[in-house]
Amino acid sequence: MDSTCLEPSLYTVKAVFILDNDGNRLLSKYYDPELYPTMKDQKNFESNVFSKTHKADNEIAFLEGMTIVYKSSIDLFFYVVGSAQENELMLMSVLNCLFDSLSHILRKNVERRCLLDNMEGVFLVVDEIIDGGVILESDPQQVLQKVNYRADDNPLTEQSVAQVTHTADQATLQKLHLLVWGWMGASNYLQDSLDSRLHPGQVAVHYRVAQRHAGQTIMLTHSHT
């Protein structure tokens, strides 16, 4: 049935994919051309995996003859797939590395929106962790160093704030609360990392920008409530 011993090979990872909480594909890579060769096969597999895993956060599953390790965060699901005979802990180390690296470049906001806003960084991280099914790197620090990518600091421009004020209704107000909250988090983060990762001057600028935006949005929210 299953071969008694695994053919020694570096090709450990069969596939990796990230889905959102509706099971939609945000990113997926298949490294074994014989496994799910068509897009249809792949999407079927993904939806099967999603339906079996999204309810319980169980870390590991066995589906369609594949070992799947997974992890979820807010509205995202991360999957790493290996063969049935693969060492589960190796797959886990890939998954952990992927998650930790992404969590770092997304500033701990591992959620769908933030991920999509930094899609290029996500592509680069995956590319540095796995190359054609071979584990290239499993240490998140190394990955981050190689990718050298930082999340966009300033997605909220002056104009967009103005736009928001224009059409603000109750729903967006709630969202604004969240935004502000997020910004406060971001600015705290910036302060923390003052000495470590960024050029001090650069940080100071970012920090001011962040504070200004936060202030503005808070004022906006107040005026509407």
Added chain:
Amino acid sequence: MIKKFDKKDEESGSGSNPFQHLEKSAVLQEARIFNETPINPRRCLHILTKIIYLLNQGEHFGTTEATEAFFAMTRLFQSNDQTLRRMCYLTIKEMANISEDVIIVTSSLTKDMTGKEDVYRGPAIRALCRITDTTMLQAIERYMKQAIVDKVPSVSSSALVSSLHMVKMSYDVVKRWVNEAQEAASSDNIMVQYHALGLLYHLRKNDRLAVTKMLNKFTKSGLKSPFAYCMLIRIASKLLDETEGGHDSPLFDFIESCLRNKNEMVVYEAASAIVHMPNCTARELAPAVSVLQLFCSSPKAALRYAAVRTLNKVAMKHPSAVTACNLDLENLITDSNRSIATLAITTLLKTGSESSVDRLMKQISSFVSEISDEFKVVVVQAISALCQKYPRKHSVMMNFLSNMLRDDGGFDYKRAIVDCIISIIEENPESKETGLAHLCEFIEDCEHTVLATKILHLLGKEGPRTPQPSKYIRFIFNRVVLESEAVRAAAVSALAKFGAQNDDLLPSVLVLMQRCMMDSDDEVRDRATFYMNVLQQKQKALNAAYIFNGLSVSIPGLEKSLHQYTLEPSEKPFDMKSVPLATTPITEQKTEIAPVATSKLPEKLGPSRQDIYQEQLAAIPEFQSLGPLFKSSEPVQLTEAETEYVVRCIKHTFARHMVFQFDCTNTLNDQLLQKVMVQMEPSEAYEVVNYIPALSLPYSQPGSCYTLVRLPDDDPTAVSCTFSCTMKYLVKDCDPNTGEPDDDGYDDEYVLEDLEVTVADHIQKVLKPNFGAAWEEVGDENEKEETFALASVRTLDEAVGNIISFLGMQPCERSDKVPENKNSHVLFLAGVFRGGHDVLVRARLALADGVTMQVTVRSSEETVVDVILASVG
């Protein structure tokens, strides 16, 4: 401004996705700004991201548009934005197969790969190797060699991994980089070490000596990378497997030492390698099992899963070794991860006692609906194994299985359940009716043709012999009305069996048959017409021959014979007896119950062993006139296992001859044997006709020689004979290294053990699914009966085993299984005697101070009956 579009999305509320409404054509339109000067890195970056995102979503890019975008992208190499450059590499890799002329970027990539920016070098190498073919590879060979030994780990790793990818395509070029890879293997960086080891192994895996050397080196020097350790363990266990190295080998010691590694990944890999080794003893398993036991209480689900899955495998072969972990496994029953819970329970079912079965089954039924099909199959297989172990539990199991049968599930799952129920029915006669009822209910709503036909066949076989056969008719006829052709045809066959066996049902069955003759499908109509006519004759012999016991010939053999017959037109009608018989599989191999039921098993029916022999023998001119091969025996060893020459014999029986095939192996590496033959001296009136020698027998390459013997015509009862055998040959000494033989040789001989021909060699096993009908069909014309006392036999089981192996006939109606605590038993045996005469044996056994046996033999040929009785006596 730049990301204006995503702000709009945000307003539209939840489910916002900046890439949601991307249009391929619009994105490609946007890609024109790649050509603008100066380059706007941010915008370009975003467009590249969109392109990669679209490709990732499965959007199809035509060659022209892809090539156009690709060429525009190449301009972005002018920008020095790091992220933009990295995204260019990604785009190159993604488009390598879609766009044309991707090699245009070779020089840019080569420049980056050898440049000063370390951040670019690794990714550039990987992108470059993605677009390079064998001819181009030689041009960059120099750079690759340098990169492999580069002191920057990311560069070295990238080069090694890319080389590995290219081994498939250009092995000969990459092979030349072995020295560089060797150097990289001693790097301090753990990933470089791992990748170098992987590449080295792939380059050397066909050279066992080199692999051994490499293993020796690395196991001694020690590695830092846990990944590399796992790889080493795999290589070592593969080598152990291939060389059949004993467990005292240094490789085994190495694997065992890894159980004490400080990294869990390595420890698990080593434990799993030991567990998967064939013929591992309980003592060798113990350390592996105890580390797995520790993992069972790990907070990490993946580790618990890995441990319990491996323990499950151990439990299949060595349940006693796992008993020590029962407590830990009990704790996992309630694990929130259902996969772990399922594996724990199925393992416990294998190791636990009979008393715990009920409790475990109750536990499992509480969540069986939540687990995936793969694991449901595991559960069913565990139940099936359990039923064999504790037959008394079958009622609990049957209940459980019927519930599972009602749930949703895929084909593999349903098939596993049906197989399990069928095996329970066969093992336990008292569960037959409940089992059949469950299966009847199942085919009422079954979408799988294979399963429906299988169940219908079973109903036809078992149904007529139940107390109330009429109740199955309704289920069967419903199939005729509602199902596809294959199922309808199977249903017709099943109906016919009821009609043939139950006289009171015959009129109604005939009416139903009449209706089936109006079916829209040819096959169904043909079957109905055929059975209708057979049934109307109301002759037991016809029923037995055409309805109960189908063809007993080998299907490939029949095909070949018919083909032969059509090629040589003759007046004679085709003779079924000239077709070789189907060999019933000696032992039905239970498929190994593995927790991982890989669903992609290729199910191929290879030609049977006998068909292969038939083919081989037919190729030898001397044997062409012998007719079809009747029977081939199991190989008989004529030498001890550890001698200079190893010889085994396969006895092939033909209608009037026997061919002895001697498979000889020369285990001396300084000898070459020539003209090898085995001289045979018969004790009876057998006559040796011909010897066909093996021309040459070099060291360790098996060869075959044959001896043709004519069976005595005048005395058909002389079935057993003893041959004394001597192997004769010409020896030439040769150089052990080169195998170059000397010119001169000398004759020599080697005495082999005696070879026995017994009555079993003249009888081919044939399974009669309905023994009673076959018994009636042969009739009592040549019946003879005799009583024997088997003084030396103490149990009925032993007696049954002895009779079966002595006569070499097929036990029918599962009569080879003696129920427990009984003093008498009836054994039914069926076979075909050489020459095509059916033989049936009924042996009544009674246990009283030794076993008394009354044997009744029936056959279409009187001499055959005599032969059997004479040989039993």
